[in-house]
Every structure is written in structure tokens, then in C-alpha cells.
Amino acid sequence: MLANCCILFSGHxxxxxxxxxxGAVQAAIANKPxxxxxxxxxxxxxxxxxSVKNQPGDIIDNVVIANVKYQVQKLQERSPILTQLxxxxxxxxxxxxxxxxxxxVNIIT
Incomplete structure (x- = not known):
């Protein structure tokens, strides 16, 4: 979907x-059904x-920041079209x- 939008609308x-x-991060930390x-x-x-459970500092904030980095990386890897662009x-x-x-908003990647 994102790849199509980038192509159709010349997103940069x-x-x-x-x-x-x-809340999703807090639920992942709790790891309950x-x-x-x-x-x-x-x-x-x-x-x-x-990956961050042993880092010093606030666990929720650490996971939020690490998750943003992780999801950006995964997004770049998942789509050959995005990779090419x-x-x-x-x-x-x-x-x-x-x-x-x-x-x-603080840019972290």
C-alpha cells in the first residue's frame, strides 16, 4: 500500500x-493474552x-524508541519497490x- 502511494503520488x-x-508497547511488555x-x-x-529489556532507563520509552527503529527497518526491507526508491x-x-x-516529534532514525 505504501509503495503504491509513493509511486502514484510521488511521495518522497x-x-x-x-x-x-x-498501549501496544505496554501490552507487549506485559506479554499476556x-x-x-x-x-x-x-x-x-x-x-x-x-532486545531492550536489560537497558537502563524507562522500559516503555526504550521499547517505543527501539520499536520505531525496528519498524522503519522492516518497512524498508519488506518492499522491493520501497527499497528501489x-x-x-x-x-x-x-x-x-x-x-x-x-x-x-523527535526524529530518531
């Missing part, structure tokens, strides 16, 4: 955004939790962390 920038106090299809959002975050310098995918209190 895509932004993956995480935010503080993310969830109702319905919520796990489809939480499951992709589980490897990120494992990135290699041609026609597209850049960046990740950021949205601060709910200030409304600011």
Missing part, C-alpha cells in the same frame, strides 16, 4: 511514528521488548517519537 518522505505511553485481534498489533513488538534517492523513511505532552 514517509514517517513511522511512535508515542509515549503506547489479549482479546480479539489486538495481538496482531502487539506481536510484532515482542522481539523489540526482548530509497536506493534511487527518491524516498526517505524516517521514524519519530511523538511526545503527548509537548506535541513535538
Amino acid at each position: 518522505l514517509s514517517n513511522g511514528l511512535g508515542h509515549e505511553k503506547c 489479549l482479546p480479539g485481534r489486538i495481538n496482531s498489533v502487539v506481536d510484532p513488538i515482542l522481539p523489540v521488548v526482548a 530509497i536506493q534511487q534517492g527518491k524516498l526517505k523513511i524516517v521514524g519519530g517519537r511523538y511526545d503527548l505532552h509537548s506535541g513535538k
